[in-house]
Every structure is written in C-alpha cells, then in structure tokens.
Amino acid sequence: MSYWFGNDNRLPQQRLAIVSYVIVGMVGVLLIGFWKLQVIDSDKFLQWAERNRVRSIPVIAPRGRMLDRDGRVLVDNYPSFSVLLLRDDPAQVEKNLPAISEGLGISLRDLKEQLQNSRNLKNFQPIVIKPEASKADVAFIESHRSDIPLLEMLMVHRRRYLLSAGRLHVPRQRVRRRGQRAAD
Numbered sequence: 001m002s003y004w005f006g007n008d009n010r011l012p013q014q015r016l017a018i019v020s021y022v023i024v025g026m027v028g029v030l031l032i033g034f035w036k037l038q039v040i041d042s043d044k045f046l047q048w049a050e051r052n053r054v055r056s057i058p059v060i061a062p063r064g065r066m067l068d069r070d071g072r073v074l075v076d077n078y079p080s081f082s083v084l085l086l087r088d089d090p091a092q093v094e095k096n097l098p099a100i101s102e103g104l105g106i107s108l109r110d111l112k113e114q115l116q117n118s119r120n121l122k123n124f125q126p127i128v129i130k131p132e133a134s135k136a137d138v139a140f141i142e143s144h145r146s147d148i149p150l151l152e153m154l155m156v157h158r159r160r161y162l163l164s165a166g167r168l169h170v171p172r173q174r175v176r177r178r179g180q181r182a183a184d
Helices: 010-040 042-051 090-104 108-117 135-143
Strands: 073-085 127-130 151-161
Touching: 010 042, 073 090, 073 135, 090 108, 090 127, 090 135, 108 127, 135 151
Parallel strands: none
Antiparallel strands: 073 127, 073 151
8 A cells, every 4th residue: 555655756846847837938928918018019009099089979959840820841950961070190180181182072271271270179079071961971981981080970950941031021910909990
C-alpha cells in the first residue's frame, strides 16, 4: 500500500509551474489588449462615442383641419419631410458637403452660407437645410444613409389651403336694430 502514495512530488510541481505560466501569459495578453484599447485606439473610440450621442429631434404635433360652417374643408394637413444636417463632427461636414449639395440639389455656396449662419448654435443642434424635401431627396438620403450619416429627416405636417383667398371671405351679416323690419 505504500507504493500508491510514493514520494513523487516532482510531477505536481511541474504541472503547477505550467499552469502558473499559462495564467501569467493570459494576464499579459489581457493587459496588452487593455493597453491597446485605452491608449493606442482611444481617439477612434472617442469619435465613436461622440457619434453615438442621443439626439433630440423635435416632433411637432399635427394641427387639425379647419372647416367652414357648412362642413367643407378650408385648410388641411399633409405630411412632408424636412432635411436636417447633423453638425457633430465639423471635419465630416466639410468632407461630405459637396456630395450633400449634389444629392439634394442645393448649391454648395448656399449650404456653406447656412452653416455660416448657424455657427453660433451648439454643434449637437441640427440645422434644417431643406425645409420641404421631394421624393428624390428622401430617396437620396435613404440610399446614402451609411455613406453620409450627417443627414436626417424630420416629418412635419404642413398646412394646405384648399380654397382660394377670395372664397374665404365670409360676408358680414346685417344686424337688425329694434324697430327695423326683417325685409330690409
């Protein structure tokens, strides 16, 4: 029975040394990975974090129809899209400005003027570069969403005046005074 519990202590010591070297190697690999993430690639992840910010885009509540006294619609709503330019990264804005100009049919000079006029606004606040987008503009934005992430669409309900201004005039009713006949 004594031969089962011999004094062979060398084998567990070697296994323990190998396991400890593997653990030290894994910790070293983790430290190198953390160093790469935190120090070497920090600028890239900072840009990603800035672009991943939550944006608040106002949604305006639609107004109702306006009817005349006979129930005819005078003014109605229709949905439309406004094109917003996100100015979080000025370098990206300058880089993509010619493509935006060509795709939306706005002159480059007008776009630069709109950016110049909005320079006193905060960078995270989007600006409206085209208040009423056509179907071609919506298609351009949707098809280039991955290439140009600076463009967003905001659905807005606009007013449509169905009757001409001449027909909107309601004649004043004649007020009867005491003693006047109704036939006047």
